[in-house]
Amino acid sequence: MNFALSSDQQALLDGLAPILARHQEMPREGRLSRHYYDHGLDQALADGGFLDIASVEEFSPLEAALVVDAIGTLPSVVEAATTLLVAPKVLPSGFPRPVTLISGPLHFPQRYLPVAKIALYQFEGDLLAIEVDPDNVELADSIFAYPYGRFRQLPDLDKATRLGPDKIPILQQWWRVALAVEAGRAMEQAVNFTVDYVRERHLFGRALGSFQTVQHRLAEGHQYARGARYLALRAAWSSDPVDAATAATYAQIHIDQTRFDTHQFNGGMGISNEHLLHFWTYRMRALESEMGGPGGNAVAVSRLAFAA
Amino acid sequence: MEFGWPEAQRKYRERVRSIIDRDLPEDWPEIHRHGLASPEQAKAGRVFAGKLAKEGLLVQHWPKEFGGGDGEPWEHFILGEEMWPRGEPRGPQYMNVNWLGPALMKYASAEQRERFLPPIIAGDVIWCQLFSEPSAGSDLAAMQTKSVRVGEEYVVNGMKVWTSYARLAEWGFLLTRSGPARRDITILLVDMKSPGITIRPFPGIVEDGHLHEVYFDNVRVHVENRLFEENRGWEPVTYALNYERVGVQRYQIIHDAMHQAVKELKRRGTFDNDPLVQRDAGIVLAKCEASRLISYEVVDQRARNLPPSEDASVARMSAKECIMAFNDFVSTWMPEVLSEEPIGGDWQLSWAHSFTIASAIAAGAYEIQCDIVATRQLGLPRGA
Numbered sequence: 040m041n042f043a044l045s046s047d048q049q050a051l052l053d054g055l056a057p058i059l060a061r062h063q064e065m066p067r068e069g070r071l072s073r074h075y076y077d078h079g080l081d082q083a084l085a086d087g088g089f090l091d092i093a094s095v096e097e098f099s100p101l102e103a104a105l106v107v108d109a110i111g112t113l114p115s116v117v118e119a120a121t122t123l124l125v126a127p128k129v130l131p132s133g134f135p136r137p138v139t140l141i142s143g144p145l146h147f148p149q150r151y152l153p154v155a156k157i158a159l160y161q162f163e164g165d166l167l168a169i170e171v172d173p174d175n176v177e178l179a180d181s182i183f184a185y186p187y188g189r190f191r192q193l194p195d196l197d198k199a200t201r202l203g204p205d206k207i208p209i210l211q212q213w214w215r216v217a218l219a220v221e222a223g224r225a226m227e228q229a230v231n232f233t234v235d236y237v238r239e240r241h242l243f244g245r246a247l248g249s250f251q252t253v254q255h256r257l258a259e260g261h262q263y264a265r266g267a268r269y270l271a272l273r274a275a276w277s278s279d280p281v282d283a284a285t286a287a288t289y290a291q292i293h294i295d296q297t298r299f300d301t302h303q304f305n306g307g308m309g310i311s312n313e314h315l316l317h318f319w320t321y322r323m324r325a326l327e328s329e330m331g332g333p334g335g336n337a338v339a340v341s342r343l344a345f346a347a
Numbered sequence: 348m349e350f351g352w353p354e355a356q357r358k359y360r361e362r363v364r365s366i367i368d369r370d371l372p373e374d375w376p377e378i379h380r381h382g383l384a385s386p387e388q389a390k391a392g393r394v395f396a397g398k399l400a401k402e403g404l405l406v407q408h409w410p411k412e413f414g415g416g417d418g419e420p421w422e423h424f425i426l427g428e429e430m431w432p433r434g435e436p437r438g439p440q441y442m443n444v445n446w447l448g449p450a451l452m453k454y455a456s457a458e459q460r461e462r463f464l465p466p467i468i469a470g471d472v473i474w475c476q477l478f479s480e481p482s483a484g485s486d487l488a489a490m491q492t493k494s495v496r497v498g499e500e501y502v503v504n505g506m507k508v509w510t511s512y513a514r515l516a517e518w519g520f521l522l523t524r525s526g527p528a529r530r531d532i533t534i535l536l537v538d539m540k541s542p543g544i545t546i547r548p549f550p551g552i553v554e555d556g557h558l559h560e561v562y563f564d565n566v567r568v569h570v571e572n573r574l575f576e577e578n579r580g581w582e583p584v585t586y587a588l589n590y591e592r593v594g595v596q597r598y599q600i601i602h603d604a605m606h607q608a609v610k611e612l613k614r615r616g617t618f619d620n621d622p623l624v625q626r627d628a629g630i631v632l633a634k635c636e637a638s639r640l641i642s643y644e645v646v647d648q649r650a651r652n653l654p655p656s657e658d659a660s661v662a663r664m665s666a667k668e669c670i671m672a673f674n675d676f677v678s679t680w681m682p683e684v685l686s687e688e689p690i691g692g693d694w695q696l697s698w699a700h701s702f703t704i705a706s707a708i709a710a711g712a713y714e715i716q717c718d719i720v721a722t723r724q725l726g727l728p729r730g731a
C-alpha cells in the first residue's frame with residue numbers, strides 16, 4: 040500500500056501537466072455552448088501518446104486512471120475515460136476513438152455521441168460495437184456538461200460487431216471504474232472551486248468561508264471526493280468487480296449533496312456562465328445515473344460482495 | 348501508488364489470525380457479552396494481550412529501542428483490523444498501543460519510559476484517559492482540574508467525566524490546569540489507587556461499565572510522574588489525539604458486522620430477492636471501504652515518517668459515515684438483533700451497534716473534526 044506516486048507515475052503525470060496547463064482556460068465559445076468538446080486537447084493528448092497508454096506494457100489500468108483523473112481537473116471535456124479504461128478491455132487493440140457508451144435506450148441522447156467513432160451497446164445479452172456514422176448523429180441540447188447527441192435513425196444492429204456475452208460483465212466493471220474516476224475528480228474540483236470562492240467572498244463583514252455551516256459542508260464534500268477518488272483508483276488497480284461497483288456507488292451516492300452544497304455556496308454566481316462551477320457539477324449529474332445509478336450500483340455491490 | 352499488501356504483511360495478518368484462533372478462550376463469546384469495559388473482558392484481555400506480547404505481536408510496530416519489533420505502522424493497523432471484529436480481545440489495552448505508547452515514546456523521559464513502557468509491552472497494564480470534564484469536552488482547554496506544585500509533588504483537585512475503563516485502570520493519563528493561560532496544561536501520569544481518587548461508574552446507552560466520573564481530592568502526584576514540561580502538556584495531547592482518531596479500525600468492525608448481518612438475513616431468506624435491502628447493504632459496504640482507504644492514507648503517511656496531519660480528522664469523519672449507515676441498516680432491517688438477548692445469540696451485531704453509537708462524540712466530536720479539516724486543511728478562515 041502506497042499512496043505516493045511511483046517515479047514512473049510521477050513522470051507520466053509530469054509529461055501530461057504542460058498539455059493540461061495549456062488547456063486550463065476554457066475558451067469563451069466553450070462557456071456558452073452546450074456541446075463543447077475540446078478537440079485541441081484531444082489532439083494534444085493523442086499526439087503525446089496519452090490516449091494509448093492502455094496498450095503500453097509498463098502501464099496498468101491504475102496509470103490510465105491517473106491520467107483520466109488528471110484530465111478531469113480541466114473544465115473542458117475530452118473522451119479519455121472510455122478510451123483508456125473501458126474500450127481496451129472489450130475492443131481489439133487499435134480501435135478507433137472517441138468511444139461512447141450507450142446508456143439507456145439507443146434512441147436516447149448519449150454522452151459524446153457527436154464526436155464518437157464507436158458506440159458500445161449492451162443488447163440482448165451481447166455487447167455490440169456500432170460504428171458511428173457522423174451524418175446519422177444530431178446534437179442534443181442537454182444540461183449536462185458533456186456534448187450529447189442522438190441517432191437520427193437507429194443504426195442497423197446487424198452491421199454491428201458482436202463482441203460476445205462474456206464482454207458484458209467486463210464492460211460493466213470498467214464502465215463503473217471510469218465513471219467513478221471522472222466523478223471523484225469532478226467532486227473534488229467542485230469543492231476546491233467553492234473553497235476558493237468562499238474564501239474571497241465577504242458577507243456580513245466576514246468571509247463567507249468563515250461560517251461554520253459552510254465550513255462543515257465543504258469539509259464533508261472534501262471527504263466524499265477523497266473517498267471517491269481513492270476507491271476509483273483502487274478499483275483500477277485491483278481489477279476487482281466488487282471494488283468497481285463500490286467505487287461507482289460511493290461516488291454516485293455523494294454526488295447529490297456535493298452538487299447541492301457547492302452550488303449553494305456560490306449563490307447566483309454559480310448559475311452564471313461567468314463561473315466554471317457548473318462544468319463540474321453537471322458532469323457529476325451526468326455520471327450520477329450511469330450503470331444503474333446509486334441504487335443499481337449499490338445492489339451490484341451487494342450481489343458481488345455477498346455472493347457466497 | 349498501489350493498493351496491495353506486501354507478502355510480509357499478508358503473512359503477519361495470517362499469523363495474527365492464527366494466534367487469535369489458537370488463544371482466544373473457548374468461552375470468549377460469553378466473556379465478550381459482558382462488554383469491553385467489563386472486569387471479565389479486562390481479565391481475559393490481560394491473558395490474551397500477554398500471549399500476543401510473547402509472540403511479539405502486541406507492539407511489533409514500535410521501534411526496537413522502545414521494545415517493539417521495528418515493524419511498520421501497517422502492522423499496528425492489521426492487528427487492530429483483526430482484533431476489533433472479534434470483540435477486541437486485548438480489552439482496554441488497545442489504547443496503550445494506539446495513542447498512549449506513542450505519546451510516551453515521544454514525550455516521556457528515559458526514566459519514565461523504563462518504568463511505564465515494559466508493562467505495556469508485556470500486555471499487562473490498563474490505562475485510562477483523564478481528559479474530559481463536565482465543562483470541557485470539545486473545548487478541552489477549558490478544563491478546570493487543577494494541579495499545584497508543592498515541593499516535589501503536584502496536588503490535584505477536580506473532576507473528570509466520561510472516563511472509559513476508569514475502574515479497571517491502574518494508571519491514568521491526566522490533564523490538569525497548572526497556570527493562568529488557557530493552554531497552561533500539565534500532564535500527570537497518575538496511579539489510580541492514589542489516596543484521594545474516587546471513581547463512580549454511571550450507566551449509559553453504550554455498554555455497561557464504560558462510563559465513569561473520577562474525582563480528585565488533594566491527590567498527590569510526584570513530579571517524576573509529570574509527562575513533558577510543566578504547562579506544555581498541550582503538545583503531547585494534540586499528538587496523542589491525532590493517534591487516537593484513527594486508533595480504532597471502525598470500518599473493519601462495521602465491515603465484518605455487515606457480513607454477519609447479511610449472513611443472518613440470508614439465513615432468514617430475506618436478502619437474496621430483495622433489492623431494497625441489497626441496496627442498503629451495498630451502501631454500507633461502500634462507505635466502509637471509503638473510510639478504510641482514507642484511514643490507510645494516514646497510516647501510509649506514518650509509514651513514510653511524514654508529520655501528523657489533518658487527514659486523521661478526515662478519517663474520523665469517514666468512520667462516522669459508515670457507522671451511521673450500518674446502524675441505520677440494522678435498525679431498519681433487523682431491529683430485533685438490538686434487543687438485549689439477540690436472536691440467535693448474535694452478540695456481535697448488537698455490540699457493534701452499542702460500541703459505535705458514540706463514535707461521532709468520543710475522541711473528539713464530529714463537528715470538531717469538520718472544523719479542523721475546514722480551517723487547517725481547506726484553509727478556510729476561522730469564524731468570528
Ligand SMILES: Cc1cc2nc3c(=O)[nH]c(=O)nc-3n(C[C@H](O)[C@H](O)[C@H](O)COP(=O)(O)OP(=O)(O)OC[C@H]3O[C@@H](n4cnc5c(N)ncnc54)[C@H](O)[C@@H]3O)c2cc1C
Binds near residue numbers: 475509
Ligand atoms: C462513550 C464515550 C467514551 C468516552 N471516553 C472518554 C475517556 O475515556 N476519556 C475522556 O477524557 N473522555 C472520554 N469521553 C468524552 C468525550 O471526549 C467527549 O464526550 C467529547 O469530547 C465531547 O465533549 P462533551 O461530551 O462535553 O460535549 P460538548 O463539548 O458539550 O459538545 C456537545 C456537542 O456540541 C457540538 N459541538 C461542540 N463543539 C462544537 C463546535 N466548536 N462547533 C460545532 N459544534 C460543536 C458537537 O455536536 C458535540 O457533540 C468519552 C465520551 C463517550 C461518549
